[in-house]
Ligand SMILES: Nc1nc2c(ncn2[C@@H]2O[C@H](COP(=O)(O)OP(=O)(O)OP(=O)(O)O)[C@@H](O)[C@H]2O)c(=O)[nH]1
């Protein structure tokens with residue numbers, strides 16, 4: 001920890017220019033190495049696994065709820081997935097991983113409620129490591145934040161996740177990297193201008209890893225951190241939505257600022273009547289309508305009616321689900337048995353990176369691909385309807401497929 005701090009300080013102290021680029025790159029590589037050592041099971045005490053955290057995967061896709069204590073994660077799970085996860089006003093109410101299942105657009109989505117994490121979680125504080133280890137297995141994260149708490153909490157959570165090799169809302173760097181047994185460092189690029197790295201800084205980084213023979217091809221203007229991520233090789237790239245919760249506690253003007261932050265969905269899981277200055281807001285509403293114009297007024301009107309309806313406990317969950325659907329990038333494929341209508345009630349759900357006809361067959365039955373002759377496909381992935389396709393054909397959302405066997 002001390003070494004990490006010392007390197008971080010040195011990076012902060014060092015001026016950033018062409019002359020110091022190699023030195024900075026070397027420091028960043030050292031930092032990444034020490035951080036990795038810290039995360040090895042034997043180094044910081046206790047492995048990532050723990051009792052109550054080994055929840056088996058089920059459903060088509062997995063969402064994890066990450067956040068500080070008492071931001072409303074359990075309340076959110078209970079609201080979304082219809083299972084009960086204990087929620088209370090004290091911190092660390094949840095101690096293990098609680099799964100629930102939500103069905104949306106025919107997909108079965110596993111949602112995991114997790115204990116709250118605190119700053120320093122990745123270094124072994126609290127149950128942080130177990131929590132972040134589970135987070136690495138998720139296909140989408142809800143980073144739940146309490147709107148009444150300081151906004152830096154967002155940055156702190158991001159840092160904890162980053163420190164554990166999770167990259168949020170980012171695609172893997174477009175870098176080709178192969179270790180070789182001889183031939184030195186072969187550096188090349190297809191990018192017209194590199195502003196963060198060059199042959200020397202790449203060599204400096206690789207020296208830190210004692211790699212002397214490798215092929216490096218930068219296909220984008222990558223940073224030193226991007227390149228280190230590729231060399232380290234154990235990073236996971238996960239989309240995330242920031243759920244700003246307890247929106248019932250803030251004013252409309254504040255809400256308007258929150259919605260401008262990228263990847264944010266404001267929500268409210270419970271309505272606490274006592275803490276809510278509703279009456280003055282209702283009086284102000286007609287005035288506001290005149291001031292902010294029709295489009296915004298609609299959104300606010302929705303908020304008002306939601307909050308005024310007795311017993312209504314959720315606000316803006318529709319937007320949360322729609323955005324989640326977009327971020328999960330799932331593809332629904334309908335099966336059409338020969339001579340029958342397609343089954344539109346039970347789509348086969350494929351992930352967007354694995355959506356060929358072969359993937360479709362495999363998710364129906366393990367042996368189907370061996371009997372496969374060709375497929376008839378109706379939908380936007382084809383020019384003709386139906387079109388005869390082979391097993392490598394890439395399917396699109398809402399295609400209809402009939403498999404013809406040998
Ligand atoms: N006002 C308001 N209170 C909420 C909302 N959602 C949750 N709460 C309250 O916040 C408190 C904490 O909720 P939990 O669901 O237990 O929070 P958690 O994040 O699971 O907490 P830990 O498991 O302890 O980390 C409870 O008293 C909830 O009733 C909301 O949208 N608005």
Ligand SMILES: [K+]
Nearest residue numbers: 070088090093
């Ligand atoms: K709590």
Ligand SMILES: [Mg+2]
Nearest residue numbers: 073074093094
């Ligand atoms: Mg909880």
